[in-house]
Amino acid sequence: MNNKKKLIPILFAFVIITASVFATFTVKITDVYAAKKENRYENLETLTDAINIIEKNYVEDVKMETLIQGAVKGMLSELDPHSSYLTPEMFKEFKVETKGEFGGLGITISIKDNILTIISPIEDTPADKAGLKAGDKIIKIEGKPTTNITLEEAVDKLRGKPGTKVTITIFREGKDRPFDVTITRDIITIKAVKSKVIDNLGYLRLTQFKQEASKEMSKALEELKKQNVKGLILDLRNNPGGLLSEAVRVSSIFLPEDKTVVYTKDRDGTEKHLKTRETDTNAEDIPMVVLINEGSASASEIVSGALQDYKRALVIGQTSFGKASVQTIIPMGNDSAIKITTARYYTPKGQSIQNVGIKPDIMVKQGTVNYEEEHPFLKESDLENHLNNEKINKSRQNSSDNVTVTDNKTLEDDLQLKFAVDMLKGLIIYGQEKAAK
Template sequence: MKIKNLRKGPLLFLGISLVLFSGLFAFTLRNDRLFTLAKNIDIFATLVRELDSYYVEEIDADKLVTVGINAMLEELDPYTEYIPEEESEGFRTLTTGEYAGVGALIGNRGEGNMIIMPYTGFPAQEAGLRIADFLLTVDTVNVAKKSTAEVSELLKGPANTNVNVSVLRDKDTLRFELTRKKIVISNVPYYGKLDETTGYIKLAEFTSNASLEVRRALEDLKSQGIEKLVLDLRNNGGGLLNEAVEIVNLFVPKGKEVVKTLGKLDNVNYTYKTTKTPVDKNIPLVVLINEGSASASEIVAGALQDYDRAVLIGRKSFGKGLVQTTLPLTYNAQVKVTTAKYYIPSGRCIQAIDYAQSRENGEITVVPDSLRKEFLTANGRVVLDGAGIEPDAKVEPRQYAPISYTLVAGNHIFDFATQYYYKHEQIGDPRTFSITDEDYNEFVAFLEGKEYDYTTYVEKSLEDLEKYAEKEEYYSEIEEQIEAIKARVNHNKEQDLITHQNEVRRILSGEIASRYYFQEGMIASGLDYDEDIEEALKYLNDADLRQSVLTASKK
């Protein structure tokens, strides 16, 4: 017995020594890190102080330090941001969707700031402000040459306070007295029926109450008799994680894991599960995604895909699998810092860019296809990590004709829609509205004398051919052929207005619909010409096709 104790003694002593050594080593490393941190902070503070004292001109210390902080954070990832005190209100608006003001999106169209979109049910719209009203004054301030940000700040203010604005509409100067109120930007700018049995919900953001708005829309559509649903997450850049969890819960049972966050600290590691009874766990569901769907949108789409609860249609999503936490700093500043990665139910993380590797390489580094790992959905379908959410059915993006881009970018569509609105009191249902042949001819006449030149795809290809031919010294040999092709394809703007008139008419009709029905009208106007929705209806109307996607092995 004593022999055994004697043999254990050295081992026990060795074990204790190793524990003490590892603890001391960790303590030393910790102290080294703290010293390095303190040293560099002291150097930074000393540098700013000496610059303030000795630099040949006066420096703006606030601006200089902010630039330094932002440059430092840019070394990490695009989502870690410094928020000084003066920007805190704007940040709160982004995360909550709330602010106090008049409820209108403003922008500069080259000739000054104007109302781009008044939000339905808020002071600007209720007082009679309309799209394309040019802002002249806000209270006593002439805003003709102010920046959009400056005008926006003047329009905002405490709720229940008044603000006077004057605008130029067509040729008339109009004045309005508005009472500011708390503005809550809707996460669901539109919902309705695509046909008698199919509902559609457009979810634009994930700010506070997003899940409540989707729930109300879904319940309303169900009361109208829908039996199938399209949830549109295209170009939704994300937002609050808990709202994403609640939206998934509308369609999957209570107690299901939606997303797991894992980071360096224990307090950011958490598994989010559904906690409520779903509104409808069986309704046939299609989710629309594209390259603009990110973060919370990807959690919703990915979780519904992992549970084989929805068919995903569109294009591969953005690939943001990082979670940010907002931390308070001194003097009412804040920092939004990436604290974790998230993992959806199959176990995959869909983060597409490796920022640590990117810092080392000096260029954006994505996860190569060869390193993407396979995971399984509930039904055993193969899905991959590391590059966003891939749709179950891909739809190529619509390619607009160059003339369409030019007419939109040159504000010709916008200006004609405004002119149309002044001449026509109403247009009827935006879903069925379309301009007439007479209207289109009037638009063509409206364009006379206006600049809207552009380069067609073929002309651009010819320009590239010329450039490379000259570079490789082949140009003299093919110059004659190139000139002959140029003569054949030299575009005719008037002819393009005929060739692409269906496309231009659809864009015009949507812009005109927005003058009467605002954001809701613009969305509704485009539903019947949407290739993604057309594909969604194909799957919703064919149960066998839908099930073949949700149960088949996906390679």
């Protein structure tokens, strides 16, 4: 209520200013305004007529609240796939979800090409453990087709009490036919950051840009620094995004202060530049690689796009999801809310990745590492009376002092990660040799 009271004088002042500036065009402006007003009321009359017809003729009684909510949902669904009406229950769940704990399957979904599509499964959730993948099409929920389903309806059907099951039918590229997957719902608790050391390289896996994800990132990075890592791999694969503010804070860790991370442009063309800020943890100088794939969306694309534009990191993997719009949550009086697209966003160099995504510097498809069988080759060490290397013991000792054992099984199962490790090692060696000259 206080916000509404504050808004009224501002609108009133604007009306007064407009009237004084265009006073000489009173007749024409009035005619145009009257025409617009008349057209608007004609359209509103269509809506009220439809409500009256339903009230009088529908086979069962329908609450006015149901009709109004349906009208609002319809309006928003006509705008774009990301604008929607949040009922009081959905709005409450949304606020809980951004804090990193909620009930459900653990997938982020969207409407893509008019088909309900999985953007990404969230790591270590029921959906992830069931083998769902980014790009999977959900064509049925509990045997009922998802044709023309809205996001809100899909979320409502997929969520439920922990311990209950839901069966979805998946169409996946490369499969001959659709298949069913039955998943048990659970409380989804998201740990935003996971970290480890691979061959003296720091590995940071960011699963979602939830509240305080940047703090978790800083804490993990400080622990890696204590282990004297020589480079960083930031893994944003299958990260569906989250809070724009957290995307800026995470970028601030890796970029100098006061650099544009992303800028938005509203319907009037007004630009708003969101810039890096001072952080307690800074890693703007350490060699770095970023991993992305088709499940990297929204805030993930903002971070990877900024690091790529400033040539701060080498981006490796597959083209990202391609969402370059900003949604604003506007609460309404009955504890519901409207989520509406209010701006487009652009990378620091002005690129729009809407519908095209972030293109990696080096494209690498996911797969496993398969080594060929070794063939016996004759080497110098196999020759009789070969010369010994007088420095070999010392060099081996020195090289083993600071090397962390690689998790070879992990790298063999993850071709993109192995490629990132190898490329980062190359960047470090090249940087050391260049600095020595």
